[in-house]
C-alpha cells in the first residue's frame with residue numbers, strides 16, 4: 479500500500495510475484511529535491527538516466543556570515559521521472575484509498591488477501607513545516623548551497639544547480655517564501 483518511491487521501487491523489485499500497488503494519488507511522480515548519497519543511488523540499482531547530477535561539495539552558510547564546506551558524494555535523483563517510469567512497470571491501482579486489516583487490504587469494497595507491505599509514508603505527529611521549491615534558470619555553480627538563518631528556527635533553505643535549471647527551496651515553520659535564496663544568473 480502506497481505508491482510513493484518506497485512502494486513503487488519495492489514493487490518493481492518484487493515484480494516476479496506480481497504485486498499490486500494501491501495509491502490514493504491520481505498520478506505518480508512526486509516533486510522532490512531528491513538529494514541522496516551516491517551509495518543509496520547505486521543500491522537502488524536503476525539506470526543513470528534518473529541521475530541528474532553528482533555533487534562533491536556542499537557549502538553550508540549560516541546567516542551569510544559563516545561558511546562550512548563539506549566534501550561529499552551525493553547525487554540528485556530525478557524522483558518524479560523515476561516514479562513515473564516505475565508506475566508503468568508495475569501494476570498500480572490509483573486513485574485508490576486503501577485500508578489494511580490484518581493480512582487484507584480493503585479498497586473500494588474489494589478485498590485483497592496476501593502479503594501486505596505498508597509503504598504509505600510518514601505518519602509522525604511532529605508539527606508540520608511548510609516547504610516550497612522552484613525550478614529556475616541554470617547557474618554557474620558546482621556545489622549545493624544550504625542556508626541556515628537564525629530567524630528561520632528549525633528550517634533551512636537551499637540551492638541545487640542542475641544541468642537544465644536550478645532548484646531553489648526553503649522549509650520553515652513560518653513563511654518559507656521569506657527565506658528563499660536569491661540566485662545569480664548564468665552569464666552567456
Ligand SMILES: Cc1cc2nc3c(=O)[nH]c(=O)nc-3n(C[C@H](O)[C@H](O)[C@H](O)COP(=O)(O)OP(=O)(O)OC[C@H]3O[C@@H](n4cnc5c(N)ncnc54)[C@H](O)[C@@H]3O)c2cc1C
Pocket residue numbers: 479480481482483484485500501502503508510511512513514574575576577597598599600609610611649
Ligand atoms: C521539501 C522536501 C524536500 C525533500 N528533500 C529530500 C531530499 O533531498 N532527499 C531525500 O532523501 N528525501 C527528501 N525528502 C523526503 C522524501 O520526500 C521522503 O522521505 C519520501 O517521500 C518518502 O517516500 P515514501 O515512498 O516512503 O513516502 P511517500 O512519498 O509519502 O509515499 C506514500 C504514498 O502512500 C500513499 N498513501 C498514503 N496513505 C494511503 C492510503 N490509505 N491509501 C492509498 N494510498 C495511500 C500516498 O498517496 C503516497 O503517494 C524531502 C521532503 C520534502 C517535503
